[in-house]
Structures are given as structure tokens and as C-alpha cells.
Amino acid sequence: MISKDCQNKCLKNNIKIVQKKLVIDTFGNVSLRNHSKVFIKPSGINIHDIMEEDISKVDIYSGQTTSGKKPSSDTPTHLELYRAFPEIGGIVHTHSLYATAWAQAAIPIPCYGTTHADYWQKEVPVTRQLKEEEINGDYEIETGKVIVETLKSLRLSPLDCPGILVSHHGPFTWGASIEDAVKNAELLEYVARLAMITKQINHEANEIDPLLHQRHFSRKHGPNAYYGQTK
Amino acid sequence: MISKDCQNKCLKNNIKIVQKKLVIDTFGNVSLRNHSKVFIKPSGINIHDIMEEDISKVDIYSGQTTSGKKPSSDTPTHLELYRAFPEIGGIVHTHSLYATAWAQAAIPIPCYGTTHADYWQKEVPVTRQLKEEEINGDYEIETGKVIVETLKSLRLSPLDCPGILVSHHGPFTWGASIEDAVKNAELLEYVARLAMITKQINHEANEIDPLLHQRHFSRKHGPNAYYGQTK
């Protein structure tokens, strides 16, 4: 893709998370990867106040900004994830209400039903808390590292676990494309809200039967998928 | 009705459940029956991206698609219900928040008040969990069968119990017409939300007096109904 298309896609998807009420104020940021470059929302700016050329373009390896405004303060987290997971093409960070509340509660979201099972192969994990030297060091890089560490320790591929909760902070989601990353941010918020209400109704609710979980996940993913028009 | 009218009604009512916020993403599906044919939403598609002629037309008995795109993966569930209950003309499946949360909690919705009693003659039932062979077999047909089994074991007619919760999955509603089925999907979500809030306020809330339940249900249904303009 040429830079102009990347800027346009990045801007449009940053606007989308505002319209879908996943962020308020200047919170949240969406990025996409194009070869060795990342396009991301500028720092501390109302997305409705900027134009395509203001979108920050950053080199994945050097971290240098090559065009646009000063990038989101969370850019080093995005870069860390792009470097660790070549299969992802877009990343979204929000402070959406229910996903953030689960992150604040520091509890993984249990899979209570098929809505969750359609998109996450297991529960939605929560990272460990950062250590003192991580908080006081390169905080945003360490945030990326602890996400990677969590997925690897759970032996989950990023496309089977398209989002995670950062402890006492909030959700990060991703996908093969920026559009998928945004869809996963919306679904994570929905799944988080469903799970919270489920717990309110029944504090001892059981998680979904693993067989039913696997059946639903594989309806939409993998070689035996039969959901949708594409097969 | 001619096919074109059925396609139009089916499309319009699939759009309605999006507008009423009963579904997000490509979740959910609405169907109507016309003699031996069912018209239903195509699989995995954004309803705003399709036209009337894309609506899938499926034979109730053979399960063959005779026109339109590949039908919803939940079509076998709809067909099972149409075959078991000749009195229903429309079916709706959503992942609406509160009804889905009760389904995930695997608890029937108790009748706490007249809003519920106006439409369901008893509590809103929840199915048993599917067995291993049902999940790994014809899963969508088995989902239909467990709904029929639940109604029959409770000796409820489908029009006195116009919707049910499928355990760890979500709600299905129906009605004499597709419009009634959609209205019942909206009412089930409202009743589910009311019941959840009621439990939060008073964990030991009593269910409605059965006499008051019956009085309200029969204001709207049956030979002594006196609600509305039609009598």
C-alpha cells in the first residue's frame, strides 16, 4: 500500500473506535503495519481535529518518526507487538468500559458462552503486574513485552487470542488487518460486558463446555470453518 | 406470499434487530416461513451489504437452498423448530446482552413482574447442556431438538412461551409472524434486563403471585383478552 492509503485507513479506524464508544477524550489508539512502517494516531489529540497527513509514520525497528505529528505515547508498545508477531497487521488500544474494568480487576475473562468462543480459543488473559524497574524504565516497551510474555507462556498464537488485558490498565487487541483489530476491540468489549452480567446473575456460573468452545471456534477459524460465504 | 415479499420482509426484519441493538457484528439471524420454504439471512454477512435477492431461500424438509446466498449456519436449528411447531411463522436468534447473559448463567429467567407476565405464561426456560455426541454431531440440528425437547417436557405451547435460552449460547424467539418474533426478541431482552436488575436490588426477591401472572397473561392472550383495539 502507498503511504496515503495507510494514513487514510489509520485515520478512519481511529475515528471508528470513537464512534463505537470504545474511547472517550483523547484516549485510545489504532495502528496498522505496512512493511517496516507503522501508522498510528498522534499523541494527545482529538481525532476529529486532524488530517490524514498528521497521522504519525514510525519505523518499526528504529522507532523513528518519519512523517506526521508526534506519535501516541503508546507507540513503543505497538512496535514491540509488531516485532514479536509478524502475522498481525493492526493493533488497537482502548479504555473501553467493561474490558478496562476486567483489566482493573486483574482477572482473566472466563469463557461463559459461544459469543466469546467464536473469537477467542481460550479465556481472555490478563498480564502480570509490571515490576518496579519496568514501570520506572521504558514503561511502554515493557508493556509490550509483558503482553508477548503472557501469550508465549500460555502457548497462544496471537490470531487464536486476538486480545489481552493489561493489568490495571486496559485492553489491547489485534488482527491480521486493522479492520479485524477494530472488530476484535468491539467484540472484546461485548464479551467483557456479557461476562460481567453473567457473574452478576450467577456468581457460580460454569464456564462453557470445552467441546462446545472448540466447536464454535472452529466454525469460524481453521481448516474446517463453515461460517460465512468464503468457503 | 410471493417470494419477493418474503425476501423483503426477511431483509427488513434482519435490519430491525441491528437497529434495536439486539446484535453486533454479523451475529444473529431472522427467518420467516412461507408454506414449505424458509427465508433466512445469509451466513456471516453484514446485513447492510446485501439486497433482497441475496436472502437465502431454503426448503424446510430437504434443507436445500433454492435461491440466494449460502444460508446462516444456524439454519438447521430454524428448520427443526418450523417442523416441530406448525403454528410459528417467524424465528429470531440474537446474542442480545442480557438474554445471552442469562443463557450463559444457565438459569431460567424467573417471572418477577407483569412485564414478563404479559408475554410468557411461565418463566423463560433454559435448555439442558448438549451432550458430547450432540456437539460433535449435527450440532445445529441438535440445538433445535433440545429447544423442542425443553418446551415439550415443560408442556408449554410455543405461543405461550415465545422464546427460550439455549444454555451457554443465547436466546431464540418466535411468533405467529416474523414481526411478532422480532417483538418477542426485544421483549425478552427487556425482561432479562429487568430480572437481572431486580436480583441486584433484592437477592431474595419473590416471583410474581401466580394469580397476577395469569391475570396479566390473559389480559393479552386467549378468549378473555381485553387489551388492544381488536376485540
Added chain:
Amino acid sequence: MISKDCQNKCLKNNIKIVQKKLVIDTFGNVSLRNHSKVFIKPSGINIHDIMEEDISKVDIYSGQTTSGKKPSSDTPTHLELYRAFPEIGGIVHTHSLYATAWAQAAIPIPCYGTTHADYWQKEVPVTRQLKEEEINGDYEIETGKVIVETLKSLRLSPLDCPGILVSHHGPFTWGASIEDAVKNAELLEYVARLAMITKQINHEANEIDPLLHQRHFSRKHGPNAYYGQTK
């Protein structure tokens, strides 16, 4: 007022409770009194489908409909209240979420703060449950009678207690005018929601200091009121 103005006001305020999301489907009804006549929503009708002349006009004493469509099935409840309380000019019945949930929980809404204290001089009462002979008799008249009984037994004037919860049913509010009755329906829903959230945060939350309650209520009501522009 001439009949046409009454019909117009009644229609407009019935539309308002739909717009304010206090009712769904064909639930809810708003009425106003003009001398010995009551103007009220017709039974079981979508308010957007009717015209001014369809509004039902009913005689307060005889209960006879003198123009318009068949009136709301709750009309006898409204008439009972108008006969008991000459100071009220409008009545609203909704199934709004939080007020209905408190009614279903059959618990009076405690006064936790000044938002409540600005409009209700005490807690929001809940009626006793109806008896078998009341449910099976003139049910809608008995609903009016139990509201009157509750206010009288608590020695509350209807303008100091502009709304009540009918056990396992929902809220009724009223006011000197139909506009006040609608405003009180909206405020009751807000107060009900605030109280529910307050209880979730602190199950042992204290009610407001009675002195602060009285101070706020009398800022807006009675001879020493100093809120607003009119004094």
C-alpha cells in the same frame, strides 16, 4: 381547555415517554384531566400510529368513553387516582427499567441523596401486594385503590410524593400538570437507577440525613422555596 388542546397535549406527552425511553412496545400511558374528563392513550396501540382525535376521552365518574378509540386497559387506575386526589392534573404509567425493577423487588426506594430529596419528601413507597379477590375482581380499579391506600397510610400528600411503585408491576407518577407528571416519571427512573448503583457500591450505604433531605426538598417546594426564577 378545549378538547382539541387536551388531545394534543395528551398525544405529545405520550410520545415524550417513548422518546425518553421510559417505555417500549405499546407499554405505558399518559393522561391528563380537564374538569370531569380524562384524556388518555388508546389501548395496545403504537403512539406513532395515531392522530389527535384517536386519543380516548373518558368521563371520570361514569368511566364512559365519549370520543376516540378504546382507552388504555389501565384507565380505571387513572380514574381512581383523579377521583381521590383533586390536586393532580396528569398521570403517567411506565415500565421504565430501574423503577420497574424496584417495583419487582418490592422494596421502597431509600433516599440516598439530594437528587431524590429534591422531588420526594420521603422514600418512594411500594404498595402491598394485591389480594386474590382484588386480582380476580376489578383489577385495574383495585390497583388505583391500593395506591391511594398506601399514600394515605403513610400520610403523604400526592404532590409531596409524586410517584409510587406498584408491587411486581411498575411505577405510576403524577403532578399538578401532565408535564410535571412526565418530568416526575423521568426523575423517578433516574432516582431508581442512582439508588440501585449506590447499593451496588455500598450494600450498607446510609440514607440521607433527614435534615439535609428536608433542606433540599424545601429549596424547591413550599413557602420557603428559593430555587428557580419564579420567586
Added chain:
Amino acid sequence: MISKDCQNKCLKNNIKIVQKKLVIDTFGNVSLRNHSKVFIKPSGINIHDIMEEDISKVDIYSGQTTSGKKPSSDTPTHLELYRAFPEIGGIVHTHSLYATAWAQAAIPIPCYGTTHADYWQKEVPVTRQLKEEEINGDYEIETGKVIVETLKSLRLSPLDCPGILVSHHGPFTWGASIEDAVKNAELLEYVARLAMITKQINHEANEIDPLLHQRHFSRKHGPNAYYGQTK
């Protein structure tokens, strides 16, 4: 600023808190300070019914209204805060749902995550209850005094703690400008809602690590801030 600009800003920001659903009915008021004058919403009025010149202009020291309609009954509270804190340029009082519920629960909002830490350096405090002589005396002045007393006893500067809960009443927020005060009102509501949901998910949720709290607060505030475009 000339008076006309102040009136315009005051009107616009009072409209904003209605649009952001932080108030219903005639509740809530926003003011700004210009030298020795305060511009504030008139008492008991629907903000959409007034014009710029109706905005009340009040002298901070004498409390006299020099133009516009009769000012909000909460004006003495605003004046008290302006007199105590020269660094604040705008004040907002709302009855927003979740912040008011925490005020009614009379519990400070614990800091569970970075959303809160980005704006408040500590928990969101709640005032003590007013005493009998304060309620029956100059109630609105005493409300201002107890806010000042709370901040001072906690050794918090108003810009490090841009909002507070008044016990059994509701939130007051402020900022260097009227725009910041409104933004803080919106953020306080969001933080209050997040914290409530967090508690529902995990009644024993831990507060944020103080190091992470400090890191996030200082990303946005103070000499080492690196968030946004302005550095």
C-alpha cells in the same frame, strides 16, 4: 475576556454537560471566572431556553448579581471555591449517575487503573457529612467550605485533584479553564463507572500500584510530562 465572550463560553459549556448526558432536567451548573466576576447558569432553567445575556454575572467577593437572570442556587458554593483556589478558572456541578452514586454511597473512589491515574493523583475524595448547623445555616456556602476543608486536610492541590464527591449529594469538578472543568466532569463520571464495574467483577480488587499511578499521572502532568503535542 469581554463579558460577551464569557457569557458565550458559559452558555456553550452548560449545553455541553446536557449533551454529554451528565445532567437531566434543570440539574447541574457550569461557571467560569473572569477576574473578579463569575458567569454561571441561572437557577432552575432549561439551558436550551435561554440566551447569552441571560447568563448570570456575579461578583466573587460581594456575591451580588450584576447582570443576567437570578443565578443558580449553588452559586455560593462556586464562589467559595474560586476564593479559596486562585488557580481554577472553571467549575462544574452535575448529578451524573455513577459519580453521584459514589457520593451517595459516601465512599472515595479508589484508583483501580491508569484511566483514573491519568487525571487524579490520588483517590477521588468524598467530603464529610455536613453538620446540623451547616445544613440549616448558609448551606451552599458550607458546601463550598467542606470541599476546601477536604482538599486541605488531604494536602491536595486542586489541579492534582480536579474533582470531589460531596457526601449524599454529587460531584464537583474544576480546572484551569472552563473547558478543563467540563472534561474533568466527564472523566470523573467515566472513572466512577469503571470503578463500580471493577468492584462488581472483583469485590477484593487491589488498587493500582502507587508507582504505576505516579508514572501515569506524570506522563500527563508536571515537568516530565511527555503526553501530547505541546512539549
